[in-house]
Amino acid sequence: MKESEPQTPVENAERRRVKIVLLIILVVLIVLAAFLYWKFNPNRPVDYAEIQEHFKYGSIGSEPANGIPYWIFKVLPEMFPEKLPGQGLASLGLIQEPGRDLPVGFSKRRVIVDRVGLNCGVCHTGTVRDAPNSQPRVIVGMPANRLELENYIRFLSACALDPRFTTDNVMTAIEARTRLGPIERFIYRAAVPLTREALIEQGNRLAFINSRPDWGPGRVDTFNPYKALQFHWSMEHDDSIGTSDYPSVWNQQPREGMQLHWDGNNTSVDERNKSAALGAGVTPATIDLDRLKRIEDWLLAFKAPAYPYSIDAGLAAKGEPIYKQNCASCHDFGAPLVGRVTPIDQIATDAHRLDSYTYTLAVNQNMMYAGYPWRFSHFRKTDGYANMPLDGIWLRAPYLHNGSVPTLRDLVEPPDKRPKDFYRGYDVFDQKNVGFVSNVANEGGKQFFHYDTTLPGNNSGGHVYGTNLSAEEKDALVEYMKKL
Amino acid sequence: MTADIIFEPLNFRHLSVKNRIFRSNISGRFDYYNGVGTQARINWEEKFARGGVGAIISSHVPISIRGRILPNYAIIDDDDKIPFWRKLGDAVHQYDCKYIMQLSHGGRQRDIAGVENSFNKGLSSTNSTDSFHGLLSQAMTGAEVKMVIQQFADAARRAREAGLDGIELHACNGYLINQFLSSGINDRRDEYGGSLENRARFLLDIMKAVRREVGDDFHFQVKISAVDHNNALIFWEKKGNTLAESIQVCKWVEAAGADALHISYGSTFPHPWNPPGGFPIEHAARTYGGMIASGTYAFRNFMLFRYRPLRPIFNFLWNRTKPDQVEGINADEAQAVKQNVSIPVLVTGGFQTASYIRKCISEGYCDGVAIARPLVANNDLVKIYASGKDLPDKPCTYCNKCAIHAIADPLGCYELSRYDGDYDRMMKEIMTVFTPA
Numbered sequence: 001m002k003e004s005e006p007q008t009p010v011e012n013a014e015r016r017r018v019k020i021v022l023l024i025i026l027v028v029l030i031v032l033a034a035f036l037y038w039k040f041n042p043n044r045p046v047d048y049a050e051i052q053e054h055f056k057y058g059s060i061g062s063e064p065a066n067g068i069p070y071w072i073f074k075v076l077p078e079m080f081p082e083k084l085p086g087q088g089l090a091s092l093g094l095i096q097e098p099g100r101d102l103p104v105g106f107s108k109r110r111v112i113v114d115r116v117g118l119n120c121g122v123c124h125t126g127t128v129r130d131a132p133n134s135q136p137r138v139i140v141g142m143p144a145n146r147l148e149l150e151n152y153i154r155f156l157s158a159c160a161l162d163p164r165f166t167t168d169n170v171m172t173a174i175e176a177r178t179r180l181g182p183i184e185r186f187i188y189r190a191a192v193p194l195t196r197e198a199l200i201e202q203g204n205r206l207a208f209i210n211s212r213p214d215w216g217p218g219r220v221d222t223f224n225p226y227k228a229l230q231f232h233w234s235m236e237h238d239d240s241i242g243t244s245d246y247p248s249v250w251n252q253q254p255r256e257g258m259q260l261h262w263d264g265n266n267t268s269v270d271e272r273n274k275s276a277a278l279g280a281g282v283t284p285a286t287i288d289l290d291r292l293k294r295i296e297d298w299l300l301a302f303k304a305p306a307y308p309y310s311i312d313a314g315l316a317a318k319g320e321p322i323y324k325q326n327c328a329s330c331h332d333f334g335a336p337l338v339g340r341v342t343p344i345d346q347i348a349t350d351a352h353r354l355d356s357y358t359y360t361l362a363v364n365q366n367m368m369y370a371g372y373p374w375r376f377s378h379f380r381k382t383d384g385y386a387n388m389p390l391d392g393i394w395l396r397a398p399y400l401h402n403g404s405v406p407t408l409r410d411l412v413e414p415p416d417k418r419p420k421d422f423y424r425g426y427d428v429f430d431q432k433n434v435g436f437v438s439n440v441a442n443e444g445g446k447q448f449f450h451y452d453t454t455l456p457g458n459n460s461g462g463h464v465y466g467t468n469l470s471a472e473e474k475d476a477l478v479e480y481m482k483k484l
Numbered sequence: 485m486t487a488d489i490i491f492e493p494l495n496f497r498h499l500s501v502k503n504r505i506f507r508s509n510i511s512g513r514f515d516y517y518n519g520v521g522t523q524a525r526i527n528w529e530e531k532f533a534r535g536g537v538g539a540i541i542s543s544h545v546p547i548s549i550r551g552r553i554l555p556n557y558a559i560i561d562d563d564d565k566i567p568f569w570r571k572l573g574d575a576v577h578q579y580d581c582k583y584i585m586q587l588s589h590g591g592r593q594r595d596i597a598g599v600e601n602s603f604n605k606g607l608s609s610t611n612s613t614d615s616f617h618g619l620l621s622q623a624m625t626g627a628e629v630k631m632v633i634q635q636f637a638d639a640a641r642r643a644r645e646a647g648l649d650g651i652e653l654h655a656c657n658g659y660l661i662n663q664f665l666s667s668g669i670n671d672r673r674d675e676y677g678g679s680l681e682n683r684a685r686f687l688l689d690i691m692k693a694v695r696r697e698v699g700d701d702f703h704f705q706v707k708i709s710a711v712d713h714n715n716a717l718i719f720w721e722k723k724g725n726t727l728a729e730s731i732q733v734c735k736w737v738e739a740a741g742a743d744a745l746h747i748s749y750g751s752t753f754p755h756p757w758n759p760p761g762g763f764p765i766e767h768a769a770r771t772y773g774g775m776i777a778s779g780t781y782a783f784r785n786f787m788l789f790r791y792r793p794l795r796p797i798f799n800f801l802w803n804r805t806k807p808d809q810v811e812g813i814n815a816d817e818a819q820a821v822k823q824n825v826s827i828p829v830l831v832t833g834g835f836q837t838a839s840y841i842r843k844c845i846s847e848g849y850c851d852g853v854a855i856a857r858p859l860v861a862n863n864d865l866v867k868i869y870a871s872g873k874d875l876p877d878k879p880c881t882y883c884n885k886c887a888i889h890a891i892a893d894p895l896g897c898y899e900l901s902r903y904d905g906d907y908d909r910m911m912k913e914i915m916t917v918f919t920p921a
Contacts, residue, residue: 008602009620013613013780 126269304392
């Protein structure tokens with residue numbers, strides 16, 4: 001067939017017109033695509049210029065895989081208030097700053113629709129009050145002393161299992177708060193049942209936590225949920241208890257190379273950070289390395305706030321040599337044993353947390369991020385608990401890895417003199433003993449968590465260093481430690 | 485009984501016509517594809533001569549193949565066409581009927597340009613595509629302007645050599661000369677565009693060239709659109725020339741030596757106002773297919789005609805500005821022209837009723853009327869008038885089916901009701917054009 005048949009001017013004009021029409025259609029499609037991309041752009045996080053804001057509200061990539069669609073997140077406390085101990089999510093110890101849409105530790109990212117995920121701030125931001133009638137001060141980097149993460153998980157599971165969690169009901173609740181566009185409404189109608197299924201699934205995987213002593217505020221079982229969620233292991237035959245306090249996250253530069261985590265299972269700050277991010281809900285595919293790095297870089301030198309209350313300088317001066325004598329070799333930056341693991345038979349604190357971390361887990365963790373240059377390789381099984389630097393120690397109460405000793409002053413008492421039970425979750429500071437006031441059972445209807453040291457994992461024994469000092473020496477030591 | 489003005493001779497300077505009824509321009513695809521005339525053309529014109537008209541103004545006679553509007557129209561592009569036209573002239577002269585050849589160039593308005601023109605665009609004043617069918621257009625260069633002027637002059641000479649009685653320049657209805665005259669179409673920036681004077685220059689240059697060829701004693705008339713109404717169909721087009729502008733052009737035409745003016749309407753053909761009457765869209769659906777390849781909007785139009793749900797769109801546009809009046813639709817404009825010139829004025833536009841024609845002539849609206857469709861319906865219309873009837877028994881319905889069929893089928897009256905619904909009878913009548921009477 002002859003291909004070079006000449007075209008008439010009319011045919012040429014019509015071809016041109018077809019091209020123009022196609023071009024116009026193309027442009028319209030591009031504009032439409034751009035609009036849809038702009039409107040439903042996958043991975044468009046809300047960013048914050050100020051680094052502390054970014055820490056508290058910025059995204060590290062937990063939303064795409066484990067985020068809850070924003071409006072569902074917003075309406076759940078309204079639809080199921082009876083599943084919360086008090087008013088709103090704040091009743092779970094989440095910090096709701098005035099004028100902020102989301103609690104501290106919750107980030108927002110557009111993944112087709114806005115989704116809400118967790119970030120570093122949720123576990124590493126706490127509050128302190130000078131007195132019961134004071135306003136809480138939000139302190140970034142300290143352990144989330146009031147966060148009841150376990151109860152938050154339970155709340156989500158309970159909502160998802162509630163027969164009222166239907167698409168129609170959720171949509172009605174959402175539409176009562178906002179006007180969704182037609183596309184967004186369509187997406188939400190599909191998202192509600194998917195969210196419900198995902199929350200039920202999460203609840204099922206984490207059901208084992210209900211057969212262990214409650215975490216209470218400020219504590220989390222770090223590695224058992226990790227087993228269930230990251231590796232999908234059955235927890236049927238694993239009755240270990242890994243419940244421990246959230247750590248502070250200040251001053252990471254000098255911690256590089258130290259044995260990190262309570263049991264010192266990893267010596268890489270970077271790996272520890274990425275591992276912790278997994279705990280917040282990121283996945284190897286969704287982790288937002290740039291935004292995480294912003295936090296990591298900042299934390300290298302971000303220091304704990306100085307003790308804000310009065311210090312008896314004379315007493316502290318007396319305490320300093322006592323500290324040097326009894327504590328510094330394990331806890332001072334640069335000291336020979338700081339950041340090293342003290343074997344469990346020497347430290348003798350509750351072994352549950354140590355035992356919950358297994359060889360198998362370490363081996364499997366070292367498979368994580370396979371295919372990426374930052375594949376984990378530093379996880380090790382250890383035989384004790386690591387000696388932590390004590391910067392900002394005044395904000396890190398209760399003490400020991402499992403938060404079983406409410407104050408520093410209590411910690412320097414022999415184990416049998418330490419409180420057998422106390423309350424956690426109260427953020428009024430105990431300036432005398434250094435720690436949070438632990439003998440208040442409730443405040444304004446809020447029932448604090450009763451900590452029972454006799455329960456498995458809650459033992460307050462061990463770490464007997466300094467316990468044989470005189471009362472005066474102990475007071476001096478504690479006074480000095482306010483300065484750390 | 486006073487003399488019937490219809491049957492009073494109309495005396496032009498160099499031509500005397502026995503009565504006031506002129507067969508207006510209507511063509512028909514009767515000839516050979518290459519433009520050589522056939523007996524059918526002669527038969528066609530003879531019908532009207534026999535029917536008593538005073539003069540026949542020919543079909544659109546192209547002065548060049550490139551300027552034709554449809555194939556199978558007898559043309560006058562070469563001396564070798566003279567014998568045919570002489571034969572045709574002789575045939576109508578038998579009936580004391582005069583024959584005035586309309587010299588035409590379609591410009592961009594070539595409904596079906598023909599295979600010879602497949603790879604060229606219509607020559608025009610503009611590069612802008614025609615707004616109705618999307619017929620492509622090419623602005624003429626200075627040399628092309630000169631060439632076309634000479635083609636008109638040569639064609640005029642041939643008409644005279646063929647023994648015809650006069651010539652008419654087709655300067656209306658959106659054909660080439662109108663494309664120069666109209667401010668709605670002409671976008672030139674040279675001496676042939678811009679001011680009215682410049683836009684009229686092409687027409688006046690042709691007239692000069694024609695007069696140079698045929699002399700001053702050969703009947704020479706010009707057909708002008710009194711109003712362009714260039715936006716009657718496509719509302720975003722410019723409106724084109726006004727009546728006042730056209731009157732000025734007519735004055736210049738008279739001064740340039742025209743013997744008569746012939747008044748029509750509109751800067752496109754067809755135009756919602758011309759030919760006045762209906763638009764038989766269901767017939768257009770059958771005949772317009774042949775035009776699909778002609779223009780860039782033709783397929784669109786075909787769809788509008790062919791598919792019932794789309795027809796209201798076209799009907800809306802077509803009827804948007806259309807007046808109710810049909811007969812004498814251009815009479816007022818003709819009168820306005822006549823009041824400004826001293827040469828006779830002919831007017832076309834739906835004339836069919838004898839009494840109305842008499843009134844128009846006697847009251848100074850015009851000197852004669854040019855009729856096409858009513859004569860296609862009743863070839864012997866003049867004889868009917870002579871018999872004392874005011875209107876034929878089966879008058880033209882102004883349905884315009886004749887015009888719509890003209891692009892594809894033999895020209896004739898396609899109004900079935902005029903044949904009492906007898907299709908065979910209608911076909912027989914239409915086909916008589918191929919049979920010498």
